[in-house]
Amino acid sequence: MRLVKLLANLGYGSRKEMQLAIRNGWVTDRDGNRLKPDSKTAHEDVLFDDEPLDPAQGVVLLLNKPVGYTCSTKDHGRLVYDLLPDRFRTRKPALSSIGRLDKETSGLLLFTDDGTFLHKVISPKSNVPKVYELALDRPLKGDEAALFASGEMMLESEDRPLKPAQLEVLDDTTARLTLHEGRYHQVRRMFAATGNHVAQLRRSRIGALGLEGLAEGEWKALSDNEKAKIFA
Known part of the structure; x- marks a missing residue:
């Protein structure tokens, strides 16, 4: 891909603006050499205004x-x-x-x-688990884990049951819930169906990927x- 098109596709500006940027010497390699519109420099070696380019397509x-x-x-x-x-x-x-x-x-x-x-x-088909940490307005009743894991729970206005979900109770009003699907406002609707209300909700993990250090x-x-x- 020509350098002008690459920069435009990454959102740095229009092709006309990127032609001007190249002409002004704002696009260089890591050694400070000015690049031309048809330069074959690898993506990771191109600098725009002395900064590495944003990640390439597929990010x-x-x-x-x-x-x-x-x-x-x-x-x-x-x-x-x-x-x-x-x-x-x-x-x-x-x-x-x-x-x-x-x-x-x-x-x-x-x-x-x-x-x-x-x-x-x-x-x-990927069955990617999503983990949520939550706080509730009212104490858990004690039967939520079995209900969520049953594979028989139905939400209002839906015609198929939820996939089994795993509830880990942390204390009376806080818990960790693992889902294997992603329906509209699913966590909040599940607890609403039990007569409770989710006051705070945070997704902490998708698969084995977490937010550590971020x-x-x-x-x-x-x-x-x-x-x-x-x-x-």
Whole structure:
């Protein structure tokens, strides 16, 4: 791919703007040599304004989402994309979240521009577990774990039962729940069906991938080994 197209696809600007950037010497290799539009320099060796390029196509990002941000590109208010560099909004292919967390849910959120990878993560065949930490308004009654694990629980307005889910009770009002599917507001609806209300909700893990070392609001690109943990 020509350098001008590569930079434009990464969201640094239009092709015309990238031609100007190259002409002005803002695009170099790691030795400081100016690059030309047809330079064959490897992606990892290209610098834009003395900074390494953003990850190439096929990237998977991990974000520690704070409460108050919406998983959308169009809604009003604070969006998860506000926590990423502005240019990420105009990458081609587009960067999409892998599933969603509602506005009042925090924790682990993935993004990718790789449609095949996205569908692999969310496919029922992959059976990727998702772990949530939660706090409830009222004490647990004691029968929730058996109900969630039964594979017979039905949510209102749905016509098929939930897959078995594992509930680990931490104390009277806090618990850890592991799901193997991702229905709309599933955790909140499950507890609502038992007469309780989820006051705080955080996704802490997808597969064997967690948020270790990543502060709230921070993001990073995943290595191949980290991506593999999703399916571990």
